[in-house]
Amino acid sequence: MSCRINETTIEEVKAVILENDHLKITVLVSKGADIYEFIYKPKNIDVLWKAPWGIKNPRGGIATAENSQVAWMEHYEGGWQEIFPSGGGPCQYKGVEMNFHGELSTLPWKYKITANSEKEISVLFTVTTFRSPFTVERVLTLKENDPRLYIHEKVTNHSEEEMDYSWGHHPALGAPFLDEGVILDVPAEWFESQNRENESTRLPQKTRFQWPQAQSRSGETIDLSVLPSKQNRSADLAFLGGLEEGWYGVTNPKLGFGFGMVWPKGIFPYLWFWQELRGSSGYPWYSSNYVMALEPFTSYDESGLAHCVENGTARKLAPGESIEVDLIALCFESSNGVKRIDHKGDITPKDN
Template sequence: MARQYRTCRNYGCRLTDDLVYKGYRSILLENELLQVMLLLDKGGEPVRWLDKKSDTDFIWHTRTGLLPAHSLYPDYQMSYLGGWQEMLPEVSETHVYRGAVVHRGETAITPWDYELIREDDEELRVRLTNRLRSLPLFIEKTFILRRNDALVRIEETVRNEAPVPIEFNWGHHLAFGSPFLDIGTKVEFAPGSIVLDTATGKKREWPAAPGDGEPRDLSVMAQPGTSRPLLAVETPEGAYRLRNGSKPVALEVRWDRNVWPYVWYWQNFAADPNAPFFGCEYNIGLEPFNVPPKWTLAEAAAKGAALHLEPRGELSSWLHIAIKEDRGV
């Protein structure tokens, strides 16, 4: 936890804590290349992921942006500001499971504690923890930042604190929009990646969209007003890259595909006239999850697809997010 008289440095790997940003407890992780601000009181989610050299922030904010917490709007959708969230124990919709109300993205809307594990010139390690309210699960994730490196390593462990087995869904809701993503952005998956439309059961090799007729190229962004379905991508490498020819940097995401085998590909090109965006937002989501799109925990458990922990058991995983130099397409 924070120490009141901890010496603070302004070079190398460093942490700035005891911050309040727009009413939320926050911490700032930083090195020579990167600045990351995490909102501890709002899921530990990043509100800033800034490449210093190019002044490029990869966090997309909706038109409303970050609003103060309010008791009338405590759920995931009504507090959504865009950007990236940890989703546990439910990733699709709030419902009742085993007598508990499992909220969509409980870990994204509840406060996290933090502990400084290491801070010196060469490396910064900060551990965030959250004890769930709906299910007897405890999650910890450690952010690791090294000197002169624009890669953030996130190591995570979920523990079952009960003497009975527990199931859950888990993943990362990573959404991208302005200022980095625009109509010139391209999405890259490794050769051999497969695109799945769970509504029809049809598949095609990336970047072709499943369906009849001439396939659409899913690696390029659509014109504003284009409506596309929610799809899933299964990729052999557990990685994707976002590139924008007008930007000098690209974003690369890698993850443990043994835990998160599906990438939900959410395509919202300012086409949805209803809540929550009302045609205002041009963005996509590329979200590693353990289940295909929109399976609830109850459905996943019934189909044997939910993650499962034995009594007092645990499961570890990892996520890497890197900023890469890019000279354009």
Template sequence: MGELLLRTNEIEVTIDPDHGAEILSLVEPSTGVDVMFSTPWRERAESVVRGEQHVISDDSQGRWLEQYRGGWQTLLPHAGPERVVDGATMGFHGEASMARWTVSEHSETEARLHCALFTVPLQVDRRVSVSGSTVTIVDELRNVATMDVRVDYVHHPAFGGPFLEGDVQIEVGARRFVPDGDTLDARLPGEQAYLWPTVADPERRTRPFDVVPPVGVAEVTFGTLVDFDAPWAQITNRSAGVAVRLDWDAEAMPYAWLWQEFAHSEGWPWFRRARVIAIEPSTTPTGGPDRESVLVVPALDQRTVEVRLTLQRIGGEG
């Protein structure tokens, strides 16, 4: 099918239906700023996705990362490391993020796509639309089995490039942050809840959590934003005069994963080359004893989930 372009005068969105219906770029036209992250190995990942180069990894996480170009994925029916559920092996970050989606309609401002999953009995009907400076994704999850199905559902928009350079700040509607207990965090021990953005262990902190460190400072963070007063998050680059705001369905996704990699991780595949922030509306925490999804699709029924991203021009230096 090839890539789809949706656009208005205020936003341009590129979608790849052949690989997860992922959003590869999200551009503010007046500045030309693409707020999406691109991996250091994006050129090779493009070759792998197009079948021009073989995957060399023998596990699902490695295969996923070899094809990871950056951008925005939907993690369904599983998010995180591979595991077996109801006899099916759920690969890293789920089947939908790598599946080929079928396009049924496409105009300048809207695309409709669908995908039938194999690891769970779900069919997904998706509408992606742009209006003004906002892109909206609405997924209808239809259960075709005579039993209820519980699934992970996580939106995985990763931001990077020039958008993270300069004066950058994060704002969220959450009151607390819980570092992931299975992931090395350079600043905080896991499995504890910290007030956002103030942390109760100041001697371990190098900066406020809501302030993005300048280029050259190495840090990593992974965990769950919880206790939302309202389901929203915003990253603002005052230097570039651009902000992105996420709003989502709090009933379906009461959590948001926070992943920050600032040239910290020494091993494969990062080798201290990435600078990225992802704020990921989610049906589940990243880990811990409460790591169970709240999203259940009843037998022969459906659930509708919506998320919106608004790309805003603000007063800035540029």
């Protein structure tokens, strides 16, 4: 089929659907402009995870949460969020609380169709944050007979003060695409486990290893580039760095296809590595959610922007300054992973 755009509502949430012969991309405009579906049509499989509680209209219900993390989770439908200007836990910055995972995914966005032909479609999404003085523009583009989603973004500081920020993308991958034996190809040098520990955390706290090999808490050598058996429950958070290039590929050998991202490593030099493989008891996962995310980020600290300022990984925008970036998200055919994805989204497969 040729490219097309459909404007609709899902659970009373305004949505825009972009399609070509390879992909179907559903964006929840009035809920953070979250990418809710990333369907690879040749396999008819959505690579993104869906929360079991479904989509919740941000205008519906009565807010009772005492902290922003619980409030964010109550409206977390799964899919892919953009995290800005703070990632991770809430923190204080310039006299206000930067809420859990920042403002972008909590706000309604505006949109405008900027290209609409059989050959190419584009939609411009825009939002201005409330607690911080930023405007964000995101253009999503699909082209005919092309399995890539092209993403162009521009962030502007419209205040008269220099502003720090932490910025990332949070695509959560789920079943049936996510499964035991799934292969993670990432050109990283190191990864660092975080200060989390429960009954199913495999990694020791605050320890740096050479990617992808690690020493587990029990002393075993584990390979984090392959998802473990589903019989092994686990829950881990780590940060990857020392990227040779900005890309990764996640391949399901059983299904014969994968999902990948490409970005400029000068802007997003880190990856947040989150796995919740039915390993956390109690709220919010209740030992029953199987989800993983590899998240390109400017900065790393799970405690929010103020801590990224302290560790030197936060970025800055001068008064009136803007920054622009191009990313690509794509699906590809493979049964054993990829050797490289270049800046155009072209795949170099691994040798069989």
